Amino acid sequence: MYEFFFVLIPRHFPFLLEGALVTLELSFLSMGFGLVLGLATALGRLSGKPWLDWPLKSYVEIWRDVPLIVQLMVIYFTLPTIGITLSGFWAGVLGLSLNLGAYLSEVFRAAIMSIDPGQRAAGMSIGMSKVMIYRRIIFPQAFRIAIPTIGGYFIALLKDSSLVSFISVNELLRNGNIIISNTFRNMEVYMMVAIIYFVLSFTASRLIRYLEHSLTPRYLRRQGRAAKALAPEVAVLP
Amino acid sequence: MTDEPLLSVRALHKSFGALHVLKGVDLSVRSGEVSFLIGPSGGGKSTLIRCINFLETPSRGEITFDGRSLCHEDGAVFHVAPERVLREARSEMPMVFQHFNLFTHRTVLENIIEGPVLVKRRRRDEAIADAERLLREVGLGDKADFYPEQLSGGQKQRVAIARALAMRPKLILFDEPTSALDPELVAGILDTIRGLADLGMTLVVVSHEMSFARKLADVVHFIADGTIVESGPPDRIFDNPESPRLSGFIRSILH
Ligand SMILES: Nc1ncnc2c1ncn2[C@@H]1O[C@H](COP(=O)(O)OP(=O)(O)O)[C@@H](O)[C@H]1O
Numbered sequence: 001m002y003e004f005f006f007v008l009i010p011r012h013f014p015f016l017l018e019g020a021l022v023t024l025e026l027s028f029l030s031m032g033f034g035l036v037l038g039l040a041t042a043l044g045r046l047s048g049k050p051w052l053d054w055p056l057k058s059y060v061e062i063w064r065d066v067p068l069i070v071q072l073m074v075i076y077f078t079l080p081t082i083g084i085t086l087s088g089f090w091a092g093v094l095g096l097s098l099n100l101g102a103y104l105s106e107v108f109r110a111a112i113m114s115i116d117p118g119q120r121a122a123g124m125s126i127g128m129s130k131v132m133i134y135r136r137i138i139f140p141q142a143f144r145i146a147i148p149t150i151g152g153y154f155i156a157l158l159k160d161s162s163l164v165s166f167i168s169v170n171e172l173l174r175n176g177n178i179i180i181s182n183t184f185r186n187m188e189v190y191m192m193v194a195i196i197y198f199v200l201s202f203t204a205s206r207l208i209r210y211l212e213h214s215l216t217p218r219y220l221r222r223q224g225r226a227a228k229a230l231a232p233e234v235a236v237l238p
Numbered sequence: 239m240t241d242e243p244l245l246s247v248r249a250l251h252k253s254f255g256a257l258h259v260l261k262g263v264d265l266s267v268r269s270g271e272v273s274f275l276i277g278p279s280g281g282g283k284s285t286l287i288r289c290i291n292f293l294e295t296p297s298r299g300e301i302t303f304d305g306r307s308l309c310h311e312d313g314a315v316f317h318v319a320p321e322r323v324l325r326e327a328r329s330e331m332p333m334v335f336q337h338f339n340l341f342t343h344r345t346v347l348e349n350i351i352e353g354p355v356l357v358k359r360r361r362r363d364e365a366i367a368d369a370e371r372l373l374r375e376v377g378l379g380d381k382a383d384f385y386p387e388q389l390s391g392g393q394k395q396r397v398a399i400a401r402a403l404a405m406r407p408k409l410i411l412f413d414e415p416t417s418a419l420d421p422e423l424v425a426g427i428l429d430t431i432r433g434l435a436d437l438g439m440t441l442v443v444v445s446h447e448m449s450f451a452r453k454l455a456d457v458v459h460f461i462a463d464g465t466i467v468e469s470g471p472p473d474r475i476f477d478n479p480e481s482p483r484l485s486g487f488i489r490s491i492l493h
């Protein structure tokens with residue numbers, strides 16, 4: 001105990017925090033790209049153009065049906081053989097983003113489709129353009145419906161980013177493993193790693209709940225009904 | 239009233255895939271006129287007014303609104319006006335729907351100023367002043383900050399009417415505005431519509447409220463199977479129908 005608190009923690013914690021910082025960088029970058037990719041994919045598929053729908057649908061299917069670790073391996077180890085070499089970090093961001101984009105596209109698609117088409121018609125009937133209708137009517141409502149699910153995916157991403165340790169990115173888990181290979185104190189080190197993941201995920205989930213709450217109009221809050229109660233189930237976590 | 243009709247529809251056709259819904263509709267609406275469209279369910283009334291507003295794109299034929307061609311035929315080629323022209327026309331003939339179709343995430347006031355501010359580019363404070371006046375006129379002066387969810391069906395429909403009026407329209411299209419309402423709320427909406435007619439608004443109303451149509455309409459069009467079977471002043475249409483189809487329809491709704 002004494003050794004744990006007064007020797008191991010002071011000596012190794014900073015190194016683990018460095019890793020945690022990389023974990024956060026990976027997660028936030030991948031979340032950003034994944035959101036953009038997911039939204040673009042959803043809009044492409046909803047455009048009703050078969051030549052767009054078909055390739056996007058294939059992307060979503062393939063990426064959801066192949067394990068993330070395999071995707072990461074392919075990007076990091078196989079792409080260089082066709083001349084595309086990425087650092088471990090960017091290979092990780094690419095893999096996580098493509099993976100998340102595939103899942104989020106389905107979340108966005110379901111959320112957008114759940115908005116009553118009558119509201120779209122009402123917008124059109126007063127002369128609003130398609131862009132105005134999406135920006136003013138569909139997105140604000142769809143986003144509020146999707147946010148709990150998006151939040152769930154973000155937390156999953158935060159944890160899944162540990163897979164990137166296999167393609168030699170010095171994130172939280174890999175830094176933990178490095179310490180263990182030097183000290184053989186696997187119980188204590190893994191405990192610290194677990195606690196850091198827990199704190200990150202827990203904080204993220206609180207922030208998401210707060211965001212969800214603040215996006216819910218006041219009259220819905222007072223009646224104690226969350227956005228979830230109004231909206232149909234949009235997606236389940238993997 | 240001028241000689242040129244405000245809205246003129248000629249030989250309008252609309253198909254959904256293989257389903258031929260409108261089979262050559264001709265319709266003229268003069269400024270200040272109140273037109274009612276009646277007819278059996280599935281006859282194409284909604285499709286017709288959705289085509290007029292271009293919520294649906296017609297398949298063939300001609301629509302002219304306030305001097306602008308929205309679509310026409312040039313030989314065998316069917317032309318549709320550019321989106322910009324269609325949007326401008328729509329903004330001058332908004333539609334009131336059976337199921338209100340309010341923007342549920344916006345307050346009553348925000349629902350009403352959305353079109354004026356975004357589409358008509360009016361100043362926000364002017365749009366708000368306008369909206370507050372319209373809300374008072376439809377009897378909802380105290381509901382500006384409510385969300386649609388907190389209103390009754392009749393109140394929602396009055397918000398929808400105020401939203402249409404806020405566009406300062408040349409014509410308002412109504413698609414069965416009272417069909418989704420509880421019976422005791424119908425009269426209030428009919429009164430509101432009558433008020434618009436009294437002010438000289440041009441209205442095109444799809445409705446099953448026959449006694450209302452009889453009192454308010456300048457002209458009634460009977461639509462069945464995708465064509466206008468018979469048109470005329472309400473007394474003639476209801477008391478002396480010419481076609482067997484129309485007399486059958488009138489008998490069926492009186493019972
Ligand atoms: N978007 C659509 N797609 C396919 N068929 C439609 C669509 N809208 C209407 N229809 C069909 O067109 C016909 C006329 O419908 P509608 O115009 O709603 O009639 P009404 O309003 O007179 O009851 C119906 O057979 C209906 O099923």
Ligand SMILES: [Mg+2]
Nearest residue numbers: 283284285414
């Ligand atoms: Mg109808």
